[in-house]
Amino acid sequence: MAPAVRRLRIAVSGLGRMGARHANHFLHRTPKAELVAAFTPADNEIAWAKENLEPWGVSIYTDYDEMLKHEGLEAVCVATVTTVHAEQTIKAIEAGKHVLCEKPLSTKLDVCQQVLATAARNPRVKVMCGFSRRFDASYVNAYKLTLDGVIGRPTILRSQTCDRYDPSGFFVAYAEFSGGIFVDCNIHDIDLALWYFSAESRGKTLPRVKSVMAVGVTALEPDLAKHGDVDNGVGVVEFYDAQIAYFYSSRMNPPGQHDMTEIIGTKGKLVVNASPMTDLLESHMSTGIQREISQNYYERFEHAFVEEARQFTDAVLESKEVPVDLTSSMEAVRIGVALQDSLRSGRKIFFDREGGRVDEDGAARAKL
Amino acid sequence: MAPAVRRLRIAVSGLGRMGARHANHFLHRTPKAELVAAFTPADNEIAWAKENLEPWGVSIYTDYDEMLKHEGLEAVCVATVTTVHAEQTIKAIEAGKHVLCEKPLSTKLDVCQQVLATAARNPRVKVMCGFSRRFDASYVNAYKLTLDGVIGRPTILRSQTCDRYDPSGFFVAYAEFSGGIFVDCNIHDIDLALWYFSAESRGKTLPRVKSVMAVGVTALEPDLAKHGDVDNGVGVVEFYDAQIAYFYSSRMNPPGQHDMTEIIGTKGKLVVNASPMTDLLESHMSTGIQREISQNYYERFEHAFVEEARQFTDAVLESKEVPVDLTSSMEAVRIGVALQDSLRSGRKIFFDREGGRVDEDGAARAKL
């Protein structure tokens, strides 16, 4: 019997590392979604799709615009390189397709604004940026406790994104387009700050940034400097109304991926992943006790990505709000870009309460 | 497009707590399986199936024999109450269907033997008993390390199965049919001992039990004594050729489910779940630092059950050996039953090298 269940007909754009995973999630792990199409211009990705998607009834396209015309298509998951996220998202919205777009919308703030403007003109279309940590069980649990007031007022947030060192030099080339370490890595941590700090208003209002400051070093890859980037960055974001977030990102964490977060409130602290481990196994050997950690963000967040696909699907099918708000996703880019600017200029950057950049003296006046 | 992929047409028998989960796993989380039918005689389970399975094209049966005749059916997952596991498994085998049966095959050794005999007469049918821990990432990782010789010769295995206390008295009634705590709970730990101790022979030969001894107490539920059972049990199994396994089981672990295992070799020790936690979150509150643990075995082993469904499916589709050997599953019952006997009689039980029970003096002679 053919299922009588209403399922969301979705396509995935881009079948690189993350795109192929999204395709699998929608195809095999999101019961209420039906992967009907996929787009990629790359030969190796087409070959992969012919072997892994086509036998399941998925149509393969090498032209994005053609794919948008696939009969009955309702939604698109944009998982191409960052530089075309915005363009594809805008096209999909204009074609009336719901969009789940990989983070970030763009590394450029004005481009983000175009996406938001397009979305605003098409209010029936759901658009969501994929900040996967918001779907991770530990972070979700921490958010519920925060909403419940268990830790009092969230006041300080510390968060880090640390990748295993990749000696191939890949991330040097990648830095040309990534927007830099604060936009590429810490964007997740910034998003968490916006999420937890807005718990006070139950998500209704975002905290307003007051100042940002960043420093960094190139410890293993001096060539990153060419792109105004570093392999270790420390950033501090001060918000109006007495909240502070501070971040660390690294491209050289030896055992693997170690992303961790502390949400510090006036009555308690919630800590996610202070003692990372891949699974529940420890080895007691003559050299000591040893455990392993995730090798990359997907090992750490696989289940969060699946949950993200499910919740996006549910939101569309049930005409609910998508769980990650677009304005917040753009604000994360704005803060990430400001941190990267601060890193490059060596200067602290100040904002007024409306979000405009001001100079130090303007800041001093704002303080009065 | 209809998928061109060859998928295993499977049915689930029994839609109680665990049966419903198996149905979901085959329906939504095992890409190469197609859940085509389900059987249950219970009204509430039928109602659940009509809402959750039928819309996906699954046929619901209230007669097990009828279900076996479902057109194109290739395999059955038996997840009914333990007392009918064997009967349904035998019927399915005789109907030429592959079987994944929930553990244990039976709490009675002679009934297990009937299942094995039936399977032996139908060598083209795959039959597997579902020992879920063998599919858990941590245990699998530990097994690989053991095979690789990292810990030398596995010599001692300690393993426990501890359930959260259920004050409803459910498990007192349940004890009438469960076979007792060593057959119901520690059967998993016994299976692990057989698995890790046979790593030496790369799974070819099982360790041979030499003696078993068990004691126990009824700390919270004195009525368990009526069924010759306890709520806390300690058992020791001695194997020929210098290997020992010792077990603990409890029905009264306050924070939740805590199953843990140590595989102790001559060069190292592997420990699974020494510091249990539900997720990666810890709360730092004025009362101290706190974390939560799984509330039941499904919270702990959900992914293992899914993996079990996938590997069973693959084994059938690709005509491979099933990953858990039936002989081993019967041996686990034999040891569990002996432990329960020892608990009840207060006596240590001895075996000769062929597996026959002998008295103490026979054991002494065997030693010479």
Add this chain to the structure above:
Amino acid sequence: MAPAVRRLRIAVSGLGRMGARHANHFLHRTPKAELVAAFTPADNEIAWAKENLEPWGVSIYTDYDEMLKHEGLEAVCVATVTTVHAEQTIKAIEAGKHVLCEKPLSTKLDVCQQVLATAARNPRVKVMCGFSRRFDASYVNAYKLTLDGVIGRPTILRSQTCDRYDPSGFFVAYAEFSGGIFVDCNIHDIDLALWYFSAESRGKTLPRVKSVMAVGVTALEPDLAKHGDVDNGVGVVEFYDAQIAYFYSSRMNPPGQHDMTEIIGTKGKLVVNASPMTDLLESHMSTGIQREISQNYYERFEHAFVEEARQFTDAVLESKEVPVDLTSSMEAVRIGVALQDSLRSGRKIFFDREGGRVDEDGAARAKL
């Protein structure tokens, strides 16, 4: 100025590894004690004493009886080889000196009884056997919580003593006199069971042993068999009134010393040292996350030994009960000896409520 404080004048007998440590503890880390004398017949220990004790005003003796006559001597810490513990303790008691004796009093039960009889005849003399774990902060904390009823009735106790493997073969020779692994290692765990299980009566009555059973293997040192000993032992002790303790001991733990204990009550469980570590340092390296553990029992229990010296000193100076009761220390030996007997005979051993050994049928009768 000379101190006006009243200090206990104590001597240490035996300056081997542990004796030298006791000497240092009384000399430098027990403010209310004054180490006035030390005895050793061994040349290397005399040399050590001349360098490390004599300059601090400690008199060195090569004759134990002479040392007992040291002017003003009030107490003796017996830290010689186990075989002379009892003899020296008896002599000291008869000379009116208080005694802190290293565990065990003796590996022979009748010899223990002689010590107790001598102590009983000299009620003004304080005699204590040094079960150091009772002075460890974690165990003390667990005991307080148990007394406070936090875990309900203590029902099951699991405890292990695991030493780092010493490839020199030392412990094979040592096994000739040690009494065997259950008397030498698990004696501590047995003592803990007696301690925690007597918390119900606030220490007034000891739990009464009902049966013991032990098995073991020689995994790395087959020559241990000559002394009826093993390098890995598992023992189970059943007490009347529904309490069970089970033990593991090993001479081959690769990373170092790992002693751990679980006290399992009807409402909660207390766990000491589930995740051992030397200090608070972890290394995150390309091979994973690593930490080290104590290399021997002294690294783990150094502060407990110091606390033991202080509490013994206080008990004498203030004429209080010593914190470890002699009867309990003898009971620990009795249980340890029975476990070792069970290991050697392969038989389960039964006791009546008065502590007499009975055969299985006697046990069956006692059950009725």
Add this chain to the structure above:
Amino acid sequence: MAPAVRRLRIAVSGLGRMGARHANHFLHRTPKAELVAAFTPADNEIAWAKENLEPWGVSIYTDYDEMLKHEGLEAVCVATVTTVHAEQTIKAIEAGKHVLCEKPLSTKLDVCQQVLATAARNPRVKVMCGFSRRFDASYVNAYKLTLDGVIGRPTILRSQTCDRYDPSGFFVAYAEFSGGIFVDCNIHDIDLALWYFSAESRGKTLPRVKSVMAVGVTALEPDLAKHGDVDNGVGVVEFYDAQIAYFYSSRMNPPGQHDMTEIIGTKGKLVVNASPMTDLLESHMSTGIQREISQNYYERFEHAFVEEARQFTDAVLESKEVPVDLTSSMEAVRIGVALQDSLRSGRKIFFDREGGRVDEDGAARAKL
């Protein structure tokens, strides 16, 4: 017999909370030191001293200058309120006494310089500032590994000092004299940065600060603002030659004291106290798994303070370098004061390579 051992005759100045502890450490836990005198002007402290020190032969003084004249006095441990640290240290040096001074020397940089100048004029006198963490086993172990090159080049240091919240308001009053949270709390973390970052030169040269930036909030104690202070502070210190340290301090950590540090190198990371716990005990209760942490810095660092006393004593007796260099201790104050200035002004502060403060444009020029 009176000891023939040469012991350092030392006095303690100030018998408040920390002074009393220092007195006990030198009296009872530093074998090679002899506490001969103590000074305090406070009645309650005199009463304490008469009960706890005088009976051990310690002379009590109510006049610091008189105490300095105590016959045979060789050294002083200054543990009074911070505001008189420098004055008493200078007097002691000029009287030819070796000095162990509690941190910080002063909250004012020019006062620190007077101490260093006095010390420079009296090169035979040993002067050391008590940065206790340098004597903690975990930090010492981490330092050895760093020296051995295990983590490559130390590049990033993260460190925090978090106190349990004291609702009495004590620390508001205290803030008037403490120098502020960066000088009072993070001074330890700053010291650690100087220590680990100078490991490259094996301690010969200190890293040179390039910029500092700090922000903070008053989450629970708004009155701190009167003293230009906060109860939560975040600071970032950038050093020339690509090293960064970042700090967090809090006065409101609910479970107790949580000081932790990460030393991140190009090949590995060392983490001290990621998972704090008081002892090795965990409770498994119906509410989850729970452990406690140190309630204050002394519970955490008691053994480090004792080790500090011993190493200072050894350095004096053996005419060795003291283990903590005075220049480094002054540099820690300089950085702490700059962070506090940055917190108050809201501005990032820049330094040239000679340590002079420069404006932003000067910094930009320095960059070229």
